[in-house]
Amino acid sequence: MSKVILITGATKGFGRIWAEAFLKRGDSVIAAGRNITALEDLKNKYGDLVLPIQLDVNDRKASFEAVNKAKEHFGRIDVLINNAGYGLFGAVEETSEEEARNQMETNFFGVLWLTQAVLPIMREQKSGHIIQVSSFLGLITLPVLGLYNASKFAVEGLTETLASEVKGFGINVSLVEPNGYTTDWSGESAFQTQSLSVYDPVKAGFKAAVSAPGIFGNPEATANVILKLVDNDNPPLRLLLGSFAYPAVKKVYEERLEGFEEWKLVSEEAHGA
Structure with missing residues (x-):
């Protein structure tokens, strides 16, 4: 059975690639982005299967309006893929207030607004799948990406909590955690x-x-891989993408556990009698 999929950041990068993959197999796609002229070729090729929506995910009101428009157009929303986001490169000390707030507005609050907007629809349907595009840098960190790391750590915490809250409504939740890819994430974006x-x-x-x-x-x-994730009846909470993500995360988590063990007695002392 074909699905109705809402993808943010659908004009380029992962969003564009995934939107076309869904369309090729006959799914319906709500392709949201800031510059929907970049989606004209998809509209011309796939016709009524694609609904382009201009959206700045930083705008909570516009996010709710976009979700409602998608629901009115297709009658349901089976999958939300929160893909919109960008990288901010620079040391923590160098980061201005505006840069820090803008990074969190897009990468974290944009995810929150779309998630909140789609939940009533999925609860009513008693089904749905929310996919948050995080990063392996939501699990470990790299220097000069402090605010980006922080935004993805926030998405991880939000999403893990969300999964525990909505499972009873028939809603699946997944975090997709790519390592680096040759998109324009570190270039023009x-x-x-x-x-x-x-x-x-x-x-x-x-x-x-x-x-x-x-x-x-x-x-x-x-x-x-994303098609497989969407089609799975019991999708994972976390899915690493790429061959470098797993060994990098494994190494850091082993080091963390060793540190916890080393200081275990001190930790227990802090509990008190």
């Missing part, structure tokens, strides 16, 4: 803080680390 030269060595180390051969995945390879 990225923002840079105003640099302080004292952090140049840190940035040089970061640049060297992410320049390793083969570290970035092919975004086209994710399309079939």
